[in-house]
Amino acid sequence: MLDDLGLDAAQEDYSFAFLDEQTKRMVRRAILKAVAIPGYQVPFGDREVPLPPGWGTGGIQVTASIIGRSDRLKVIDQGADDTTNAVSIRRFFKRVTGISTTESTGEATIIQSRHRIPERLLEDAQILIMQTPQPEPMRRLINSEEQARKLHAFARYGLMQVRLYEDIARFGHVAVSHDYPVRVHRRYLSSPSPIPRFDNPKLHRNRALIIFGAGRERRIHAIPPFTEVRSLDFEDYPFEVQKWEQCCALCGSDNSYLDEVLLDDKGSIQFICSDTSYCNDRRVESRRR
Amino acid sequence: MITSIKGGEKAIDASHRLLAKRRRGNPAIAELSVDQIREQLTLAVDRVMNEGSLHDPTLAALAIKQAEGDLIEAIYLLRAYRTTIPRFGYTKPLETSEMIVRRRISTTHKDIPGGQFLGPTYDYTHRLLDFSLLEEAEDEDGLPVSTDDTFEEMNLCYGAGFLSRTDVVEAELPSDGIAVADLTREPMKFPSKRDQRLQNLTRGDEGFLMALCYSTMRGYGRNHPYVAEMRHGDVSVVMEIPELQFEVGIGTVRVTECRTIHMTVNKPDTPAHYTRGYGLLFGHCERKALSVAIVDRALRGPEFGEERRHPSQDEEFVLSHSDSVAASGLVQHLKLPHYVDFQGELQLLRQLRDEYEKRAGQADSAENENAG
Numbered sequence: 001m002l003d004d005l006g007l008d009a010a011q012e013d014y015s016f017a018f019l020d021e022q023t024k025r026m027v028r029r030a031i032l033k034a035v036a037i038p039g040y041q042v043p044f045g046d047r048e049v050p051l052p053p054g055w056g057t058g059g060i061q062v063t064a065s066i067i068g069r070s071d072r073l074k075v076i077d078q079g080a081d082d083t084t085n086a087v088s089i090r091r092f093f094k095r096v097t098g099i100s101t102t103e104s105t106g107e108a109t110i111i112q113s114r115h116r117i118p119e120r121l122l123e124d125a126q127i128l129i130m131q132t133p134q135p136e137p138m139r140r141l142i143n144s145e146e147q148a149r150k151l152h153a154f155a156r157y158g159l160m161q162v163r164l165y166e167d168i169a170r171f172g173h174v175a176v177s178h179d180y181p182v183r184v185h186r187r188y189l190s191s192p193s194p195i196p197r198f199d200n201p202k203l204h205r206n207r208a209l210i211i212f213g214a215g216r217e218r219r220i221h222a223i224p225p226f227t228e229v230r231s232l233d234f235e236d237y238p239f240e241v242q243k244w245e246q247c248c249a250l251c252g253s254d255n256s257y258l259d260e261v262l263l264d265d266k267g268s269i270q271f272i273c274s275d276t277s278y279c280n281d282r283r284v285e286s287r288r289r
Numbered sequence: 290m291i292t293s294i295k296g297g298e299k300a301i302d303a304s305h306r307l308l309a310k311r312r313r314g315n316p317a318i319a320e321l322s323v324d325q326i327r328e329q330l331t332l333a334v335d336r337v338m339n340e341g342s343l344h345d346p347t348l349a350a351l352a353i354k355q356a357e358g359d360l361i362e363a364i365y366l367l368r369a370y371r372t373t374i375p376r377f378g379y380t381k382p383l384e385t386s387e388m389i390v391r392r393r394i395s396t397t398h399k400d401i402p403g404g405q406f407l408g409p410t411y412d413y414t415h416r417l418l419d420f421s422l423l424e425e426a427e428d429e430d431g432l433p434v435s436t437d438d439t440f441e442e443m444n445l446c447y448g449a450g451f452l453s454r455t456d457v458v459e460a461e462l463p464s465d466g467i468a469v470a471d472l473t474r475e476p477m478k479f480p481s482k483r484d485q486r487l488q489n490l491t492r493g494d495e496g497f498l499m500a501l502c503y504s505t506m507r508g509y510g511r512n513h514p515y516v517a518e519m520r521h522g523d524v525s526v527v528m529e530i531p532e533l534q535f536e537v538g539i540g541t542v543r544v545t546e547c548r549t550i551h552m553t554v555n556k557p558d559t560p561a562h563y564t565r566g567y568g569l570l571f572g573h574c575e576r577k578a579l580s581v582a583i584v585d586r587a588l589r590g591p592e593f594g595e596e597r598r599h600p601s602q603d604e605e606f607v608l609s610h611s612d613s614v615a616a617s618g619l620v621q622h623l624k625l626p627h628y629v630d631f632q633g634e635l636q637l638l639r640q641l642r643d644e645y646e647k648r649a650g651q652a653d654s655a656e657n658e659n660a661g
Contacts, residue, residue, distance in 0.1 A: 085413065143508050
C-alpha cells in the first residue's frame with residue numbers, strides 16, 4: 001500500500017515519470033490487454049498530463065507507464081528529433097524521470113514517435129510507441145462509436161473495402177496517403193496512426209513491440225512482435241507505397257521517405273530524408289569509407 | 290404568504306449594489322486597475338476586442354473589469370459601446386505581408402523561405418503550475434522589478450508567396466476594389482458570401498467555433514487541413530483621407546493571421562488541388578484563428594461540389610448560432626418571467642389530460658362490455 005502511494009519517494013514533487021503508480025498500473029493493464037488482442041482498441045482512463053491533448057498525450061502516458069531508470073528514450077516528431085514538439089516531450093521526460101535520452105534509433109530502448117516509423121529496422125529489445133490522434137479506422141466512414149464497435153465485433157469491414165473500391169473506381173487507385181488502414185493478425189481492422197503509407201510494410205512482422213496510445217480518444221492498441229499486419233487492398237490492385245524519383249540531397253538514400261525543402265520563393269526545391277537519425281547514420285558511414 | 294417578484298425597482302437597485310460590492314472583492318486587497326488588465330491579461334483583452342468587433346485595448350480591459358472577468362458579458366459591453374461610435378471612413382485592406390512578425394510558423398515544410406520563428410507561445414510549455422508566480426515581484430516603491438529581456442522584432446518581407454509557388458494551391462482573390470459586406474450594418478443573407486461569413490466567424494464565439502472545428506477533425510465533415518502559415522505581429526493601418534487626397538498611416542494593430550490549405554478532389558472537371566481557409570483576428574489568438582480558417586473552409590463546400598452533411602458545413606447552422614451576445618441573450622432570457630405563457634400552456638395540458646382520461650375511460654368500458 002505504501003509502495004503504491006510512493007510515499008517514500010525521497011520527497012520528490014512529482015512521481016517518477018509524472019504519473020502516480022496506480023495510474024501506471026491501470027495503463028499497463030490496458031497495454032497487456034492490447035498486446036493479448038492484437039489490433040483491438042482497449043479503453044483506458046486517460047489522465048491530464050502537462051502537455052495538451054492532441055499533442056501526444058496518449059503516447060506520453062504509455063511511455064510514462066513503461067519507462068524505467070535503465071531506459072534510453074528517443075522522441076521523434078515527423079521523423080526528426082529536433083522538431084519543437086519532440087524537443088518538448090523529450091525535455092518533459094528528462095525532467096520527470098532523469099533518464100538518458102538519445103537521438104539515435106539504434107541506441108534507444110523506447111522510441112516515442114509521431115507520424116513516422118524509423119527507417120532502421122527495430123530490434124527485439126526496443127518498444128515503439130506511436131502517438132495516435134484517431135485510433136478508430138472506421139471513424140472516417142461512420143461517426144457512431146456504438147456502430148463501429150459492433151462492426152469490429154463481427155469483423156464486418158466491408159465498408160472500408162467499399163471506400164477503397166470507390167477510390168479505385170474514381171481515381172484508378174486508392175487515394176489514402178497516410179493512416180492507411182491495416183488488418184492485424186487477420187482479425188481487427190486498425191489504424192496505424194497517421195504514418196505515411198510508406199511506413200505500413202514496416203509494421204508487418206516487426207521485431208519490436210508497437211503500442212499506439214490515443215489520449216483524447218482514451219484508447220490503446222498494440223501490434224506485438226512478429227504479428228502479421230496486412231494493408232487492405234485488392235488482388236488486382238495490390239497495396240503500394242510512395243516512391244520518389246529523387247534521392248536524399250544529404251546522404252543520397254534512394255529508399256527512404258523524403259521531405260520536400262523549399263529553397264526560395266521561386267519554387268526551387270530539394271529533397272532530404274525525413275528520418276534524421278537514419279540520414280546521419282548514413283552520412284557518418286560514408287565518411288568512414 | 291405569497292410574495293410576488295413583480296415591480297422590483299428597489300430590488301434592482303439592491304442587486305446592482307451587491308454586484309458592485311462583489312466586483313470589488315475584499316477591500317483589504319488592492320483594487321485591480323484597467324491598466325493592469327490591459328497589460329497583464331492581454332489574451333482576454335484580445336478575445337473581447339475580436340468578439341466585440343472593436344480595437345480598443347483600454348475599453349476592452351474596462352469591460353473585463355466591469356464584467357468581473359465574464360468575457361461574454363464584457364464582449365456585450367464593448368459591442369453596446371461600439372454602436373454609439375460614429376463611422377467616418379474605411380481603411381485600406383491590411384497588408385499582412387508587410388507585418389512586423391513576432392511569431393511565424395508553417396507546418397507543411399520543415400523550412401520555409403523567410404524562416405520559422407517560434408516567438409511567444411504556450412504550445413511547448415509544460416502545463417505545470419508555476420508557483421513562483423504566487424510571489425509578487427515588486428521593488429520598494431511597489432513597482433514591478435524590471436527585466437533586461439529586450440525583444441528583437443523582425444521585419445519580415447516575405448509574403449505568403451511560397452503558398453502560390455506552384456499550381457497546386459488555389460489562387461487568392463485580389464484584395465482591392467471589391468465591396469465588403471458589413472454585418473454591423475446589414476443583416477446576414479443566405480446563401481451567404483465569404484466576406485460576410487468571415488466577419489461573422491471573427492465575431493463568433495471562440496468556444497462554439499472551436500467545437501465545430503474539432504467536430505470536423507473527428508469525422509463530422511473532415512476537410513484535411515494543414516496550417517500553411519500562422520503569423521502574428523504588427524500591421525500598419527492605412528487610410529485615405531479624402532480632404533488630403535493621399536494615404537496616411539493612422540497606427541498599427543497587432544493581429545493573428547492563419548492560412549490553411551485543404552486537399553480537395555471532389556469536382557470531376559478540376560484536378561485535385563489545395564483549397565484555402567482563412568482567419569484574421571486582432572491580437573494573439575491562434576486557437577480562434579485556426580477555428581475560423583477551418584470552419585471557413587468547411588462552409589465553402591458548395592464551391593467545390595461537396596455534400597452538406599454535418600453541422601460545420603451547414604452555413605445557416607453555423608452562422609446563425611455563432612454570436613455569443615445573441616446566444617447568451619436568448620439562453621438567459623429563460624430567466625425572465627413567463628407566467629402568461631406558462632398559464633396558457635398549463636391550461637392546454639390540463640385539457641389534453643382530461644381528454645386522454647375520457648378516451649381511456651371509454652376504451653375501458655368498451656372492453657368490459659365486449660368481455661361481458
